[in-house]
Amino acid sequence: MSGKEGRGLQRALEPRAALSSVTPFRVMSVMQRAAELEQEGRHIVHLEVGEPDFSTAQPILDAGKAALDAGLTQYTAATGLAALRERISERYRREHGVDIAPHRILITPGASGGLLLLAHLLVGRDEGVLIPDPAYPCVRNFIRLRDAQPQLVPVCREQDFQPSVEDLARHRTAATRGVWLASPNNPTGTILDRESLERLSSWTRSEGLHLLVDEIYHGLHFVDDLPSVLEVDNDAFVVNSFSKYFGMTGWRLGWIVVPDAFVETATTLAQNMYISAPALAQYAALAAFEPATDAILAARRDEYRRRRDYVVQALADIGFVLPREIAGAFYVYADCSRFTDDSEAFCRRLLEEHGVAMTPGTDFGEAGARTMLRLSFTTSMEELALAMARLREALADT
Numbered sequence: 599m600s601g602k603e604g605r606g607l608q609r610a611l612e613p614r615a616a617l618s619s620v621t622p623f624r625v626m627s628v629m630q631r632a633a634e635l636e637q638e639g640r641h642i643v644h645l646e647v648g649e650p651d652f653s654t655a656q657p658i659l660d661a662g663k664a665a666l667d668a669g670l671t672q673y674t675a676a677t678g679l680a681a682l683r684e685r686i687s688e689r690y691r692r693e694h695g696v697d698i699a700p701h702r703i704l705i706t707p708g709a710s711g712g713l714l715l716l717a718h719l720l721v722g723r724d725e726g727v728l729i730p731d732p733a734y735p736c737v738r739n740f741i742r743l744r745d746a747q748p749q750l751v752p753v754c755r756e757q758d759f760q761p762s763v764e765d766l767a768r769h770r771t772a773a774t775r776g777v778w779l780a781s782p783n784n785p786t787g788t789i790l791d792r793e794s795l796e797r798l799s800s801w802t803r804s805e806g807l808h809l810l811v812d813e814i815y816h817g818l819h820f821v822d823d824l825p826s827v828l829e830v831d832n833d834a835f836v837v838n839s840f841s842k843y844f845g846m847t848g849w850r851l852g853w854i855v856v857p858d859a860f861v862e863t864a865t866t867l868a869q870n871m872y873i874s875a876p877a878l879a880q881y882a883a884l885a886a887f888e889p890a891t892d893a894i895l896a897a898r899r900d901e902y903r904r905r906r907d908y909v910v911q912a913l914a915d916i917g918f919v920l921p922r923e924i925a926g927a928f929y930v931y932a933d934c935s936r937f938t939d940d941s942e943a944f945c946r947r948l949l950e951e952h953g954v955a956m957t958p959g960t961d962f963g964e965a966g967a968r969t970m971l972r973l974s975f976t977t978s979m980e981e982l983a984l985a986m987a988r989l990r991e992a993l994a995d996t
């Protein structure tokens with residue numbers, strides 16, 4: 599083989615250089631290290647995992663088992679089961695008073711599959727998307743996978759970690775195509791109220807930008823009124839999922855809502871990208887909106903609220919600065935600047951020396967991330983109390 603051929607072969611065996619900008623999940627290495635320590639016999643309190651600690655509710659499990667017994671193991675339509683899309687449409691009518699025709703709802707393999715599809719639908723090479731910093735990390739990476747630019751808009755506690763129109767306008771460039779937000783947000787648990795959504799919608803409309811809101815933590819909210827962006831903007835794009843409120847992370851099921859004009863292309867993308875979302879998960883999810891399931895899920899939400907109240911008080915007493923209100927999701931995004939200016943090292947020490955696993959802010963963004971931590975209250979009150987005791991002990995000499 600000539601030297602030239604050799605170099606060619608080597609190049610072909612390397613991932614695309616552009617992919618080096620796609621960042622790994624730091625929380626995964628925290629989880630891996632926590633598992634190693636557990637194997638050595640250590641007890642670790644898990645505050646790093648962004649996943650409900652409850653198993654899927656029984657009526658959903660029963661529906662999934664029945665589908666399995668009936669041999670419903672084939673592909674479904676690329677857009678999902680008609681009955682499931684109808685139930686989601688009914689839910690929008692019931693919960694949000696909006697009429698979203700089922701054909702605008704596409705069932706996806708998790709919100710992740712939905713976000714990826716939307717990235718292909720909405721974002722092209724060298725274009726830009728405005729995203730708050732901090733935000734769910736995959737969103738930035740999905741934009742980068744399109745050889746496009748995540749345009750990070752730093753947001754702070756005083757604005758509930760949600761960008762204003764003025765913030766967005768400052769970061770907007772000629773390349774900007776849209777704005778991607780989340781309400782409630784991961785990692786901050788903060789929401790966009792109706793007024794904010796209205797302002798954002800009228801700005802994106804007037805600027806010719808698309809507006810996408812990730813509503814995956816809807817249902818897991820602790821305020822009376824949590825509007826969907828669809829209540830104020832019928833042309834907005836929505837991502838949602840059965841993972842969080844419905845407790846179905848491992849089933850890999852979500853949905854997106856797209857405006858009429860995008861349905862056909864979105865369907866073509868779904869056919870090509872994944873053929874259909876998992877069939878069994880879809881049959882199981884038909885039971886997700888039944889009153890019996892809702893009662894179970896509402897009780898779980900109350901438990902998350904109890905945990906939130908406990909952890910917020912305990913962390914504030916220790917000296918962390920917290921969001922003004924954690925209105926939804928199951929995270930506390932805590933400012934630890936009083937204790938450290940290196941949240942990654944801080945998380946490592948807490949895990950190695952004190953057996954508490956948390957996620958450094960650097961997973962979620964850049965602005966101020968080295969003095970932020972994310973804690974998930976997806977574990978029992980007993981474990982949370984233990985975590986707080988260990989934190990107090992760790993910080994006693996700081």
Ligand SMILES: Cc1ncc(COP(=O)(O)O)c(C=O)c1O
Nearest residue numbers: 708709710734784814839841852
């Ligand atoms: C804001 C947000 N969006 C999307 C996802 C992806 O969720 P899934 O693919 O499990 O539906 C997550 C997962 O944590 C998330 O926090």
